[in-house]
Amino acid sequence: MRFNKSFGKGVALVASLAVLGTLGACAKSQRDTGSGTASTSGGDFVFAASSDPVMLDPAMASDGETFRVSRQIFEGLVSTKPGTVDLEPLLAKSWTNTPDGKSYTFTLQEGVKFHDGTDFNAEAVCANFDRWYNWTGLNQNENITYYYGKLFKGFKDSKTKGIYDSCEAKSATQATIKLNTPFAGFVQAMTLPAFSMQSPTALKKYNADDTKGTETDPRFSAYATAHPTGTGPFKFDKWERDQQVTLTRNDDYWGDKAKVSKVIIRTISDPKARTQELEAGNIDGYDLVAPADVQALKDKGFQIENRPAFNILYLGFNQKNKALKNLKVRQAISYAIDKAAVVKQSLPEGSAPAKEFMPSMVEGYEEGVTDYAYNPTKAKKLLKEAGAENLTLRFAYPTGVSRPYMPTPEDTFVAIKSQLEAVGIKITPVAAKWSPDYLDLAQSPEGTTKRDIHLLGWTGDYNDPDNFIGVFFGAKSNEWGFDNPKLFADLKKARELPTREEQTPLYKQINKEIADYAPGVPIAHPAPSLAFGKGVKGYVASPVQDEVWSNITVDR
Template sequence: MMPAPMFGRVAAVLAPLVTVFVTFLVAPPLIISPALGQNTPLPTQVVRRELRIGAPGVPSALDPGAALEGTSPLIARQVFDTLVAWREGSTEIEPALATRWNASRDGLVWSFTLREGVKFHDGSPLTAHEVAGSFERQLKPEAQGANRTWPALLRGAPGVIKEVRAPNSRTVEIVLAQPYAPLLTVLAHPGLSIAKPSTAADGAGRLIGTGPYRVVDASVGRLALEAMPGYWAGPPKSERLVFLDVSADDQAESELDSRSLDIWFPAAPPRRAEGALSAPGLRIGYLAFQTEKEPFSRRTLRQAVAAAVDPAILGQALDRAAVPLQSFLPPGVWGRREGSPILGGSRTTVKALIKESRWPKETKPTLLVPAETTPLNLPKLAETIQLLLGSDDLPLNIQAESEATVRSLLQAGAYDMALTEATVAGGDPHLLLYPLSTSEAASKGPRAMNFSFYRNPRLDDVLIRASQLTFRSERQRLYQRGQAMLAEELPWVPIYVRLQWAVARPDVKGLRLHPTGVHRLDTVSLDVPPSLAPAPGATR
C-alpha cells in the first residue's frame, strides 16, 4: 500500500464527490395523493404525450461539465449517458454505455467495453475514441477554469485520473495515479457524461449526447427535449419533456391545477401535500467540533453533546425539510453502520459524561450557524440544540453569520462548534467519510473539508485502505470499523439528512425519486384514459 505521505499529493481527490455547504433542509416522507387535480380529462381534450416539468433554475444550455448542482444534473441525465449508471432507486452500479469492465491486478488500469450500435444524436456512432476525447476535454488544464465538475469530482489532472485512452474502437482504458475503488460511482455522475461537440443549425457550438432525449428548443426558463428514435435502451415512455423554470409554490399550484404542469421538483418542501412525495437524499447536516482547542478537544464532552441531542425533539425543529440521522452515512449509501444510534441518551448518561470531561463551568462555547432562514430556519434549529444542551448544563452562545462568513470561519478553524452540511454526489462511503474525517482534509484554508481538524493515523489508514481495495466485502468491513472509531471519537456528529421532494399530478405514472436527485424520467408517462387512447395501428 502506498504510504500516507506519498498518498497525500493526490488523496485530496478522495473527496471528489463531496461539496461542503452551510445551508440546510429537512422533511418527512409523503405519498402521492389522488386528491390533486380531480378534473378527469374529457373525451374532447387533446391527449398530451409530453411531460411538463417544473424546477428552479432551468438552464438554457446543457454542458455535462457544469452539471454538478441544481437542476442541471437532472436534465443532463435525460440527454447524455455515462459509461456506467446508478440503478433505479439506488446507488448500485449497472452497465450503461459500457457493458462490462475490469481492473488490472494493481488497480491502476480500468478497461471498459462499449455497447455496440449506440449512436449520438446526430447519427454518428459512439466509439472509444469519442469517449476518450470527451474525458480528455475535461482533463486538460486549460479546461479547469470554466469546468467545475472535474475539479469538484476528481480535482482534474493529475488527480485520480492520469490518462484516458482508446486501444481500439470498442475499448476505453482509464489509467489512474493510484488504486481508487470509488471510480465506478464517480463515473456514474451526470457531470461525467459522454458528450460530443457539434454545430447547431444556427452555427452555434453545442454538445450532443447519446441519451434517451435530445434538445430541440431552448430559451430562458424553458428547455424542450424530444425522444431519440432508436435509443439503445428502448423508447422513452413520453415523446417530449418540457422543463420550465418554476420556483414558487403559488405558481406551481396554479399550473398543476390547470394541467400546465405535470411534475414539480421544488428546492424546498412544498406547501401543498396533495400529490407530494419525498425521499432521503445524500445531503446531511452535522455538528462539527473544533477538536484542536478547548473545550471540544475533550472527547467525553463531544460525547455528552451527542447524548443530549434528542432526535425526537430535533425532528420537530427540522419541520418538513429533513429527518434525524442516526448514522455517519445517509440511507442511499452502502456500508452504513446500523444498530448503534449516535444521538440521544439518558440524563444520567449526559451528566456522567459532563462530569468525566471536567467541563469548565465558566466556559460557554459558541455554536456557529448560517443566518439563512429558508428553506430551513437554521438559527431556529440552533436554538433547539441550545435548549437541549442547556437543559443538561451545557450552555451555548449562538453566532449567526452569512454563509460566506461561516465558510471562512470553518476553513480557518475559528469556531468552537458549527452547524454545517455535506453532500455526497454518489453512493460510495469513501466520498463522505474520507473528506470529513481524515488528516489529509484537515489543512486550514480553502481546501479544508475536515472542519473538525481531527487527525487520527489509525482512522486514516483504515479509510485509505478501504478506498484502494476492489472487493466490496473487504471495503464493507473497513468502513464498519471506521464508523465504529468515529462513533467513539465523535469529531463530528450527524444530525439530519435532507429530504428531496416532488409534486405530481395523479395521472403521472412511473415517477420514482432517486437518492442522488438525478431521477430517471424516460420511464415516466401520463396515464391516457381508454377513451382517449389511439386505436390499434392509428398514427398521430
Template sequence: GESFLANIQALRILPPTTVRRAVALPAQAEPGKLFLTITYPERVQVTLARVDQEFFSSLDHLLGGNYFASFSPLDYVTAPGPSIPPATLSRLAADLVPVQEHNPVIIFTLRRGVRFHDGVEFTAQDVQFTYEAIMDPRNLSPRRPDYEPVKAVEILDPYRVKITYKRLYSPAFGTWMMGIIPYHRLNREALRREAEARGKDPAHFTLRDSTFNRHPIGTGPFKFVEWKSDEYIHLVRNEDYWEGPPHYKEFFYRIIPDLLSQEMAFYAGSVDAYSAQAHQVARLSQDPRYQHFSGLSYGYTYIGYNMRRELFRDKRVRKALGMAINVEEIIRYLLYNQAERITGPFPKQTEYYNPDVPPLPYDPEGALRLLGEAGWKRNQEGWLEKDGKPFKFTIITNNGNEIRKAIMVIAQNAWRRLGIQVEADSVEWTVFLSKYINKANFDAVILGWSMGIDPDLYQIWHSSQTDPGELNFVGYQNPVADDLIIKIRQEYDRKKQIAYTRKLHEIIYEDQPYTFLYVRKWTALLDRKIVIKRVAPDGSVTYEPIRPTKTGNYRFYFNQWIKLDHVPQFTP
C-alpha cells in the same frame, strides 16, 4: 503464503529503458519546459487473478522484509544541472519511478451507433477528451480528485478505451458514469475559433467560457432547446436515441421559487410532478388524484464545527454541543416525522452505515458535565468561561433554507441554556460558499450532504483535503480514519470494505466533528394518469404502473412514461 502465490496468473520481465519526461516546478515561469532523464531498470510485471491490496506487503515478507525499502528512486533520475532543489528532485523521483505500483485496468467497449444531438458519432476520443478536460487545471473542475488515481487513458480503437490506474481505486467504475462532452465541439481548435468569433483572447479562453455551457448537446433521450434563467429549461425528444425515442415529445423543467406557487401549479395540472413538503405528506399522499413515492434520502443534515478553532479542538466539547440539542423534537415538530436520526457519514440505507452506533442522547445535564471536564465553568453571570475567556461563537447557514434556519435558532437557544454565548447568522448562498465555507472562515455551520451509494469519503474526511476550497472544510484530522479511508477506496472485497466503513463510522462518531442530525424522507407526487407504456416487437401496447427501483429511483423508466387522458386501473 500458498494462497498469495496462487493468486499470481502471470509474470513478465520488462526490459530496461530510458525516457525523458517534462516536469513542472511550482516556481517555474514556463511549466513543463524542464526535462528529467529516467533510466528504468528491469522491472517485474505481475498479473493477479483478483485484487489484493496486501500483495506487496506479502511479497516483501516473502523476500525477507524491507526489500522494497532498499531501492532509491533518485538513483534512476537525472536532472539537467543543479537547478532543482534536492528535496524537490527526490519527490519527483518517487512519483516517476515508483518502487511498487498497483495498476488496475478497465477496458470499456462503447455501444456503436450512438450519436450526439448534432449527428456526430460518440467514440472513444470523446471519453479520453472528457478525462483530459477534467484534469486540465485551467478548467477548475471540482471532480479532479476522482480521476487523480488514473495513470493513463488510451484509445484502443474508436469503440474501446483503456483506463489504467496508478493505484488501487475501488470507486473507479462509478466515476466513469459522468456525462461525456463532445471532442468535436470543445477541443482546443474549436475553442480558439469560438474565442476569435466572440472577440476573446484564445490564450485565456477555456471550456468554462464556452457558450456550450448554456447550449449543451449530449447523447441522451432529450435534446436541449432553451434555458430561460429562473423560469424553465425546455427539452424535446431525441428521435435518434439509441434505445428508441421517449414517449414524451417535450419536457419542461420549471423553476418556481415560491413553495405555495409550486403547490398551486401542481393542483392546477400545469405541473405533473411535485416534491411534497414535510407538512404536506400526510394529506397529499392520501389524495386519490395522485400517486406517490417516498423513501430515505441519500444524505444527511449536520452541524459542523471548525476544528481549527481552539474552542472546538476538544471532542468532549463537540459531544456536549450535540447532547444539548433535542433532535427527536426537531424531527417530530419541525419535520413532521419525515426524517430519521443518523449517527455517521454513510447513507443510512446502505450496508456501509453502522446500525450499532447509537444516536447521541439528549442530555443537557450530561453535556454540562462534559464541558466541566473540559475546563468550562459558569461565571457569576451564568456564562461558561475557561481561563478567563468566554465560550462564545457564531453559527451560520445559508439563506433560502427555512428548515436549517429554524434548526440554527433551536441550537442557539439550547446552547445558551448551557451558558454559551452564541450568535446566529444566515448568508446568501454564493457569499456563504466563497467567503465562509471555501475559506474555512466560520465557527460552526449547518449544512447537508447529498450522497451516492459509493463508500469513498476521501474528499470529505481525509486530512489531505482541508485546504481552501476543499470539502473537508471543518478541518477533521485523524490518522486512523485516514488509513481506513484509503483502505476503503482500495478494497474490492465487499465484506472487507463494509467492515472498514463501519469502523470508520465508529471513529468519526466518537470524534464528533459533526453533530449528525437526521436524514430526510422524500415524497414525490405524480398525476395518476402518468404510467409506463410498453410497446412489444409486434406493436402491441401494454400499460404498467410506475414503480421505484431498489434505490428509490422512480424516474428510472422515464423514457417510457406517458400521460393518458384517464386514470387507468391496475390489478394487484
C-alpha cells in the same frame, strides 16, 4: 451527491447492494439498444425544481438540481436499472476488469452520436477522462470540480499521485481505463452525472475549461450555460435564469425515443408555491414535498411517491475556529442536540435520527459507535471543562431552498439553535441563498472565515462507504478545516482494497474512529417525497435519483 439523492428498500435492497460490490469481472448489457421505434405521445412534462441549477456542465457540479437536468441531456458509461441501485450498462454495453482492480476495459455501444452530430467513441471517452485529469489552477478547486477531486484524489500536476493513470482507445468501440491504485467502487462511481460523457468538440468550441484569468469562474463558461452537449434522450434548448430550463426531445437518440416532445424544469423555491402550482395544473410534478402537504395532496387525488432515505443531514464543525479544535467542545455540541426533536419539528414523516455519517444499509455501518445521546447536563459540563462557557458560534444555514436531506432548512436551524442556546452557547445566524452563495460559504476558502458551524447534507450516489465518509473526511478540506492524518490514511487504505469483503471490517472501525473524533453531528436520515398530477405515468423514482424522463407520459 451533495445536495440530492436517496435510496432503495429493505432486505431486497441490501441484497442488491451486495451484488453491486461483487460486480466487475464481466457485465453484459440488459438495455434495449433501441430500434428508435418507441411510440411518442408529444406534449410537455413540466417539473418544478426547488432551485436553479448552478450551471449545466455536470463535471463541474455537485448539486442535485444541476444533476436533475444533466441526466436528461447526458449519459455515462454505466447507469442504474430504473428504481434500483443495480448497475446497468449504458454507453458501455459491457466491461471487464483485471484481478488487481487497476484496469477496466469498456466495450461501447455503436452508432451513438452527440447532440452536435459528432461521434461518441473510445476517443471521446478518453478525451473526457483526460479533461478531468488535466484540469489546472482554479479548475481544481473543490467547489468547482468536487467529484473528480474527491474520488480520483489528484490531477496531472498534483504533488500526490491520484488514482487515474491513463485511458487508451484500443478501437472505436473499446476504451481501457488504467488506475494507479485499486478502487473497488470505480464502476459504480461511473454512474454519477459528474462522469457523464460530453462532446469533446463542443467542450473545445465553447471554451468549457477556459478560466480566462483568475477572476473568471469556469462553471459559467459559454458551454456550461448555453451549449451543454451530450448523447441523452433530450437536448438543451434554453435556460431562463431563475425561471426555467427547457429541453426538447432528441429525435436522433440512439435508443428508444422519449415519449414527450419537451420537458420544462421550472424553478419554484417556495414549497407552498410548488404545491399550489400542482393543484392549479400548471406543473405536472415536483420533488421535496413539504411534510405538512403530503396528506392533503393525497386527499385531493394527487400521486405521492416516497424515496427511502439514503442520505444524511449533519451539523458540520469548522475547526478553523480555535474553540472547535477542542474535542470537548465538539462533544458538548453533540450532546446538546436532541435529534428526535429536530426530526419531529422539521423533517418529514419516516425520517430517522442518525448515529453516524452514512445510512445503516451501507456496508461498513457500525452499530457500536459512540452514541452522543441527548444530554444537556453533560454538554454544559464539557463546555465548562473546556473553558468555553461563553462560547459564541456563527451558525450558517441556507434559505430559499429545499433539499432531500433538509426540506425546511430554516425550521431545522431554529430547532438546533434553540437547543444550543439552552446549554449556554450564543448563536449568530449566518443565512445565505443556496446557489451559489451557500455552497461557497460551506466549501470555499473564504467561507472558513465566515462560519463556525453549518447545516449541510448528502444523498448517496451509489452503495459505497467511500461515497459518504470518504467524501466527507478523506482529506483536508475547506468545509471541515481539520487535519487528521490517521483518519485520512485509514480511509485511503480502505478505499484502495480491491474487494468489498476486504473493505467492510476496516470501514466499521473507521466509523468508530469518526464518532470518537466528532468532526460534526450526524442529525438525521430524512425521507423525501415527490408529488405528481393524476395524469402522469411512467415516472420511476430512483433510490439514487437516477431518473431519466424518457418513459413519462402526461394525460391532461
